[in-house]
Amino acid sequence: MKIERGFTAAERVQVGALYWEAFGAKLAPAFGNEAIGRAEVTAALAADHFLVAREGSEVLGVCGFRTASGGAADWSWRTMRSRLGWRAAMRATAVLAPLHRGDVPGVLVLDGLCVAAGRRGGGTGSALLAAAAALAARRGQRAVQLSVVDTNPRAEALYRRRGFVVVGQGDLGPLAGIYGFRRYRTLQRPAGPLEERS
Numbered sequence: 001m002k003i004e005r006g007f008t009a010a011e012r013v014q015v016g017a018l019y020w021e022a023f024g025a026k027l028a029p030a031f032g033n034e035a036i037g038r039a040e041v042t043a044a045l046a047a048d049h050f051l052v053a054r055e056g057s058e059v060l061g062v063c064g065f066r067t068a069s070g071g072a073a074d075w076s077w078r079t080m081r082s083r084l085g086w087r088a089a090m091r092a093t094a095v096l097a098p099l100h101r102g103d104v105p106g107v108l109v110l111d112g113l114c115v116a117a118g119r120r121g122g123g124t125g126s127a128l129l130a131a132a133a134a135l136a137a138r139r140g141q142r143a144v145q146l147s148v149v150d151t152n153p154r155a156e157a158l159y160r161r162r163g164f165v166v167v168g169q170g171d172l173g174p175l176a177g178i179y180g181f182r183r184y185r186t187l188q189r190p191a192g193p194l195e196e197r198s
Helices: 009-030 034-044 077-084 086-099 124-138 153-161 173-179
Strands: 002-005 050-055 058-065 107-115 143-149 165-171 183-190
Touching (some): 002 124, 009 034, 009 050, 009 058, 009 107, 009 173, 034 077, 058 124, 077 086, 107 124, 143 153, 153 183
Parallel strands (some): 107 143
Antiparallel strands (some): 002 050, 058 107, 165 183
């Protein structure tokens, strides 16, 4: 397995499918129907804001991250309006706003980690987390941060094994029915090498 920053134009559809499989349930309400949502997510992905795990030409998994120039997907009003039109962009902007992750000074904020279904449990997620921690260290950042929803305990268990600890939490309250989850936790760990905890 090899992990590198960025994906190619030829890989965009494959990365988009992975991202939609992982996050489509909470993103779909922004777009009204699945076909539009898949297409918009695929178009919105910012190639240079991803770490990509590959084996040969196969994309095994991806990990998006935020920088000062933006996150894993460009959900800006201007961009969405140009692709979706004014009315649909208004809807998407309103629905996506509660899911927005802001920048944290000195911290690499991860913006979606997903692994192909047939590769889960094989170390791809751990390798992407290690690559993210190494990237944070190279960038001079002190920590890596991510969020995990209450409907994904398997992912949270992985993050905790990899040294992440809870630093915050939130509750969507009445919006829970829209996104398919109610609570989320924010976890951090120091930048640099990862060591597994039992």
